[in-house]
Amino acid sequence: MAVAGISEAREAILSVATFNATLFLATVGFFWAGVFVLRSVGRPASYSLSALGFRRPRMGVFGGFGLGFLVGLGSLVLSMALNPATALVLESLGYSTESTVQQPFMQNLEEWVAGSPVVATVAILGVVVIFGSAVEELVFRGAIFNGLHAIGKAFSSRLGISGPPLKTVRRMWFILATLLSSVFFALLHFEPVILPALVVLAVALCWLFEKTGSLIPPIVAHATFNSFAAIVIILSGLGIFEI
Numbered sequence: 001m002a003v004a005g006i007s008e009a010r011e012a013i014l015s016v017a018t019f020n021a022t023l024f025l026a027t028v029g030f031f032w033a034g035v036f037v038l039r040s041v042g043r044p045a046s047y048s049l050s051a052l053g054f055r056r057p058r059m060g061v062f063g064g065f066g067l068g069f070l071v072g073l074g075s076l077v078l079s080m081a082l083n084p085a086t087a088l089v090l091e092s093l094g095y096s097t098e099s100t101v102q103q104p105f106m107q108n109l110e111e112w113v114a115g116s117p118v119v120a121t122v123a124i125l126g127v128v129v130i131f132g133s134a135v136e137e138l139v140f141r142g143a144i145f146n147g148l149h150a151i152g153k154a155f156s157s158r159l160g161i162s163g164p165p166l167k168t169v170r171r172m173w174f175i176l177a178t179l180l181s182s183v184f185f186a187l188l189h190f191e192p193v194i195l196p197a198l199v200v201l202a203v204a205l206c207w208l209f210e211k212t213g214s215l216i217p218p219i220v221a222h223a224t225f226n227s228f229a230a231i232v233i234i235l236s237g238l239g240i241f242e243i
Contacts, residue, residue: 006115009108017127020135027052027143052142053215061216068208068217072224075204079197079225087193101190106233113237121234129230133222134215140185140202141209141218148177149210178206201225 031052038045057064087097112120152173156166182202186195205218212218236242 006108006112009105009112009120012105012108013123013127016132020127020132023139024135027139031143052138053146053209053213053218054142055214057212057214057216059212064212064214064217065220067212068220069224071204071208071217072221075197075201075221076225076228078200079194082197082200083194086196090192095192097193099191099193102194106229109233110237113234114239117238120237124230124233125227129223129226133226134219136185137205137209137215137218137222140181141205142215144184145177145181145206145209148180149174152177174210178203182206 028049031049032047035045035047057067059067090097109120109124113124153170156169156173159166159169161169182199185202186198189195189198201222205221208217208221209215
């Protein structure tokens, strides 16, 4: 059983890494294709990924890292209270709270850590905490949220209004872009129990991206959020305590 779990964990990590790499290339490729089309019709556009958020945070790199860590830590603490409450509500409504995706994956990773501590630890931290967080932020905040928000700004600028009404319209569009991208982000994790916590996390990440003008703080926050589960898996696999 343990050998099967280790094999499944390796395949799962490889699949996650491959999927994330494909998603990264597809997102960047789609962006560059759009730039090519705009430039071909005489519209000014740059191939720089700064438009997707790969740029220096407004408060500097260290400030961005610090704020990202605090937002990730706060979202993590809030999720620890929100997840049990969500499970209680679902159970009271007669819905199953059994984890069909995250928990089996975590258990297989735990067995992998027990069998190959160094390789498994490096793979988990590299794929789940660092690379996975970076790719998801590129897609959900850099592309989807940022794209929706940019459309809203362009639309509101063409309404012919200014002053407080313009600010109100842009604020409403920011909220809409945040909610749409956040719910989409949470639904794609396929776990009803953690869905509200993921929505809260995603909303915080959208706010963080808007405030700092960079993907670096959201990536740090996302990695901080993911690192808790990764550390629990690693320590459990090493026999320090059981999940």
